[in-house]
Amino acid sequence: MVQPTLLLPLRVEPDGQLARGDAVDSLVQLFKVMAATPAGSWGHARWFGLQEVFAAANPLLHDQQALADALNAALRGLEVRWARVHSVTTAPDRAQGERHFRITLMIEGGRVEHTRIAV
Secondary structure, eight states: OOOOEEOSSOOBOTTSSBOEEOHHHHHHHHHHHHHHSOTTSSTTOTTSOOHHHHHHSOTTOSBOHHHHHHHHHHHHHTTOOSEEEEEEEEEOOOSTTOOEEEEEEEETTTEEEEEEEEO
């Protein structure tokens, strides 16, 4: 079973502890942060910044294997073993100037989660 993880953005509970929540929701929030972070921003974790990888994704392609590979490399760098990105696909745009991607996650125990992120 996947344990609750730290929520993003980080928040402090009234008791002084960092807020925790659903692990998958936290992972999706982390993906959003990584998609907005330029490469090399974190010297100790060069794989973290994926802004350029998301920007380089060809919007005419449905399957975005390079994005799935980059997100999985980040998960390995974070030592997240309970989830992996099965696929990333281009999703129809919903707002002017935003690009949307659908991410399919494989969660330990055989659970599949679908989510969307905009960049």
